Amino acid sequence: MAYSSDIYRIVESKLANIRNKKQIEATKKRDDFLRKFPEAQKIETEISKFAIKIAKNIILGKDFSEKIDELKKKNLSLQNKLKNLERKFSPQKDFFEVNFQCKACKDTGYVSGSMCECMRLMLKKEVYEKLNKFSPISLCSFDTFSLSFYSDKSFEENKNSSPKKRMKKIFYFCKNYADKFSVKSENLLFQGATGLGKTHLSLAIAKKVIEVGFNVIYGSAQSLVLNLEKEKFSYFKEETQNFLKYFTECDLLILDDLGVEFPSTFSNFAIYNLIDTRLMFSKPTIISTNLSMLELEKKYSERLVSRILGEYVSVDFFGEDIRQQKRRKKDLEIIANQKKLTINFIGSK
Ligand SMILES: [Zn+2]
DSSP, X not given: OOOOHHHHHHHHHHHHHHHHHHHHHHHHHHHXXXXXXXXXXXXXXXXXXXXXXXXXXXXXXXXXXXXXHHHHHHHHHHHHHHHHHHHHHOOOTTTXXXXXXXXXXXXXXXXXXEEOHHHHHHHHHHHHHHHTTTSOGGGOOSTTOOGGGSOOOOBTTBTTOOHHHHHHHHHHHHHHHHHTOOTTOOEEEEEOOTTSSHHHHHHHHHHHHHHTTOOEEEEEHHHHHHHHHHXXXXXXXXXXXXXXXXXXXXXXXXXXXXXXXXXXXXXHHHHHHHHHHXXXXXXXXXXXXXXXXXXXXXXXXXXXXXXXXXXXXXXXXXXXXXXXXXXXXXXXHHHHHHTTOOOOEXXXX
């Protein structure tokens, strides 16, 4: 995949920093060793004197075949003395070697002129970091999610249920989803009114899944459409065709606030196309929306709602407003019945 020149610059500079750090670490270890065993420094000087002596003789074309065995012997004995001291300092065999992060390319990014796998991964990671630059992923985690905002008052018709109990169930469902995330994870549809925790939990999932090394893009439907329309990100100027590619190819796409974007033929098409393509390639997506199924159907198309209903696990975020919950659940059941679909529903009981 082609990357813009500034992405290359960032990664190359990161690699140079890693290399530098690793070399400094190795120098420090050697310095500590020489401080502890000053005689090692003398031996090292002797060894280099031998090397110079041999090189000089070779350059001057002198015949020193008679002395060579003696020189070799002395040199070997000095090398052994040095090795013994090194072993005294650390029994680890490669202790004084530069401990490169990537042994294959020695943190240069290239092996025999070809790009190393480590650099390929770094380039990819850099792009995803840029794509999430304006998302508050670092601000929300499972640890900062509080159930205390939810009422533990049971609803009249169901004495065993309360918003807090249901949210607890949703919380653990999301946490488990993030902990066990794989490229084969299910698609999730977060539905419910604003302020019930949909964004917090989707951000917490994004954070956790990124931490374990997956490529995640988190963005609102509105920003997605805007970026697709305007190719807003400057670093995509050199790779405009790749923009949609990242959205369709990332391991997890989190599409926040579906339905708030300005409706247009383009936005409806872009969203349908993205959701459909990710389903086709079995790439997990999390959609969050304030809209009910009927509202989604009205805003987009029956086709889009059918795709979501058939392939997503519905996670319903409940608050105090029981009427809203009932309406939303009824909507979902009506549509599912019409389409003869079984809905996997989290949080309803
Ligand atoms: Zn490498």
